[in-house]
Amino acid sequence: MIDLELDEEQQLIRETVMSFAAERIRPAAREADEAGAVPEALVAAAWELGLIQGSVPEAYGGYSAQAPSAVTGSLIAEGLAEGDLSIALHLLSPRLVVDPVLVLGTEEQKQQLLPTYLGERFVPGSAAVLEPHTNFHFTKMHTTARRDAEGWVLDGDKCMVPLAASAPYIVVYATDHEGTLTAFVVASGTPGLEIGEREKTLGLHALELYSVALRGCRVPDSARLPGDASGLLRRARVAQSAMAVGVAKSSLDYAIGYAKERDAFGVKIGQKQAIAFMLADMATETDAARLLNWEAAWNLDQGNEASREVAIAHRYCADIVMTVTDNGLQVLGGHGFIRDHPSEMWLRNGRGFATFEGIASV
Amino acid sequence: MKILVTVKRVPDPESSIKVNPEGTGIVESGLKWVVNPFDEIAIEEALRIKEAQGDVEVVVVSVGVSESQEQLRTGLAMGADRAILVKADRPDTAAVAKILVKLVEKEQPTLVILGKQAIDDDSNEVGQMLAHLLGWPQATFISKLTFAGDKASVECIREVDGGMETIAFALPAIITADLRLNEPRYASLPGIMKARKKPMEEIDAASLGVDLTPRVRIKKMAPPPARTAGRKVESVDELINALQTEAKVM
Numbered sequence: 001m002i003d004l005e006l007d008e009e010q011q012l013i014r015e016t017v018m019s020f021a022a023e024r025i026r027p028a029a030r031e032a033d034e035a036g037a038v039p040e041a042l043v044a045a046a047w048e049l050g051l052i053q054g055s056v057p058e059a060y061g062g063y064s065a066q067a068p069s070a071v072t073g074s075l076i077a078e079g080l081a082e083g084d085l086s087i088a089l090h091l092l093s094p095r096l097v098v099d100p101v102l103v104l105g106t107e108e109q110k111q112q113l114l115p116t117y118l119g120e121r122f123v124p125g126s127a128a129v130l131e132p133h134t135n136f137h138f139t140k141m142h143t144t145a146r147r148d149a150e151g152w153v154l155d156g157d158k159c160m161v162p163l164a165a166s167a168p169y170i171v172v173y174a175t176d177h178e179g180t181l182t183a184f185v186v187a188s189g190t191p192g193l194e195i196g197e198r199e200k201t202l203g204l205h206a207l208e209l210y211s212v213a214l215r216g217c218r219v220p221d222s223a224r225l226p227g228d229a230s231g232l233l234r235r236a237r238v239a240q241s242a243m244a245v246g247v248a249k250s251s252l253d254y255a256i257g258y259a260k261e262r263d264a265f266g267v268k269i270g271q272k273q274a275i276a277f278m279l280a281d282m283a284t285e286t287d288a289a290r291l292l293n294w295e296a297a298w299n300l301d302q303g304n305e306a307s308r309e310v311a312i313a314h315r316y317c318a319d320i321v322m323t324v325t326d327n328g329l330q331v332l333g334g335h336g337f338i339r340d341h342p343s344e345m346w347l348r349n350g351r352g353f354a355t356f357e358g359i360a361s362v
Numbered sequence: 363m364k365i366l367v368t369v370k371r372v373p374d375p376e377s378s379i380k381v382n383p384e385g386t387g388i389v390e391s392g393l394k395w396v397v398n399p400f401d402e403i404a405i406e407e408a409l410r411i412k413e414a415q416g417d418v419e420v421v422v423v424s425v426g427v428s429e430s431q432e433q434l435r436t437g438l439a440m441g442a443d444r445a446i447l448v449k450a451d452r453p454d455t456a457a458v459a460k461i462l463v464k465l466v467e468k469e470q471p472t473l474v475i476l477g478k479q480a481i482d483d484d485s486n487e488v489g490q491m492l493a494h495l496l497g498w499p500q501a502t503f504i505s506k507l508t509f510a511g512d513k514a515s516v517e518c519i520r521e522v523d524g525g526m527e528t529i530a531f532a533l534p535a536i537i538t539a540d541l542r543l544n545e546p547r548y549a550s551l552p553g554i555m556k557a558r559k560k561p562m563e564e565i566d567a568a569s570l571g572v573d574l575t576p577r578v579r580i581k582k583m584a585p586p587p588a589r590t591a592g593r594k595v596e597s598v599d600e601l602i603n604a605l606q607t608e609a610k611v612m
């Protein structure tokens with residue numbers, strides 16, 4: 001019954017994603033962080049990997065034999081995030097639209113919306129989940145969807161909306177008149193959809209994040225993805241947790257490499273118990289987080305609601321990414337504080353997981 | 363046109379290799395296995411020829427254990443059309459070359475592309491042996507391959523000691539790929555998914571009627587000696603003295 005072996009396809013996907021992350025994403029991460037933008041050439045190169053097409057069933061122009069698997073999604077998310085979190089979120093952003101449409105959309109919506117994201121070139125996707133108020137919870141959105149004779153009217157404020165300025169569609173999450181969390185696919189330029197300033201953030205500098213206001217934003221009935229959208233957000237949280245594992249892993253591996261090289265008092269610092277124990281803790285936490293994440297993902301793939309598993313995985317991954325990246329920086333001592341090493345960037349990027357309930361994710 | 367490309371399953375060059383206590387080989391448990399990096403370059407070259415010329419079938423071939431299927435699958439995921447696995451237990455280079463001769467006779471390729479050597483035993487022999495056994499022209503260590511207009515011959519640039527050598531010869535031929543020939547692509551997700559449906563043929567080496575008796579015997583395997591720490595000298599004279607009397611390099 002217990003089997004943690006990845007199938008041959010998943011192993012190949014994982015290898016591809018991890019090689020790309022190590023060889024292409026990681027070397028570009030610092031410059032992207034400084035420049036506040038993901039380089040276009042990198043986005044184009046990543047598009048060749050078919051990350052999005054690979055998760056869409058053949059019937060809609062993709063290559064997957066089945067519906068998107070949360071476990072495979074976790075492998076991809078962790079692998080890319082090990083390269084860089086901002087870049088990973090940017091590259092996977094089309095899934096912010098593709099996944100909700102695949103899971104909840106009608107046949108008509110799938111035929112209409114999916115081709116946009118399966119063409120020759122990368123097209124950014126976006127989702128408006130978070131709201132700028134103190135008691136935000138993803139199941140109780142303040143943004144409302146009011147039904148009227150012509151369709152739906154959306155009202156509310158959203159923050160940390162990725163790539164909102166360039167995405168052709170934003171999936172807006174709102175509470176409808178019956179209190180159900182509902183997803184609406186809103187086209188850019190829809191009157192009442194106001195894209196605000198780019199957010200200035202502690203981490204994720206390379207990722208464009210915007211505040212978005214909905215002021216009597218009127219959308220047709222066909223923009224509404226039928227059904228309860230909370231299942232989608234559980235999927236998003238699992239992918240997000242996997243990314244937290246990826247960030248923790250990068251900091252851990254970097255710290256191990258450093259501890260094996262750095263001399264102090266005549267020995268490598270990795271031979272000092274104070275450092276060795278810290279690294280052992282970091283490795284244990286990272287592996288445990290990955291297992292919790294896989295369990296949550298596996299449950300979703302089995303069709304289970306898995307609220308509990310997803311919540312536990314998310315909480316633990318968000319916690320350990322902070323301790324691991326913090327310790328990862330500490331192992332480097334003073335060097336960890338300067339930008340010559342990437343550890344400070346991982347600390348900043350990893351900090352967000354525990355802060356936002358539903359930041360941009362797949 | 364048909365191109366045959368060889369793919370060897372080798373330990374990941376990133377992994378740390380340990381020699382077993384008996385000194386007969388390496389410890390294989392827990393090792394990660396990959397496609398020989400030079401073979402990846404060979405696959406990439408075949409795929410580029412296919413993309414440039416259109417009507418080309420790329421067949422990846424491996425001689426070895428059943429698990430070599432994984433490496434063949436990588437070749438298929440990169441874009442090769444089909445795969446052949448010849449199951450054989452630790453064949454030496456001569457045996458591999460003889461097996462490949464049988465496959466060449468069966469498949470009738472116009473070009474066979476191999477990595478210049480496998481990074482496990484670094485023998486660098488199979489391509490040369492295969493060319494000899496077939497009596498075909500060969501170009502080893504190539505960094506550039508150009509087809510003539512009529513596609514009946516090719517021009518290759520070889521990386522030789524101290525420079526480049528350009529040679530031209532008629533097809534069919536044997537080519538072995540050097541590092542600078544190209545930069546292999548990543549297997550894409552759609553490629554990985556399509557690979558599942560591509561044919562993979564399995565052949566037992568014994569059924570090919572070739573003499574597989576090893577000509578090479580490994581007498582002993584040992585790790586390279588650990589490097590001892592350097593020594594600081596006080597003066598230039600002492601350094602010169604040490605280089606003359608201890609290191610004996612002056």
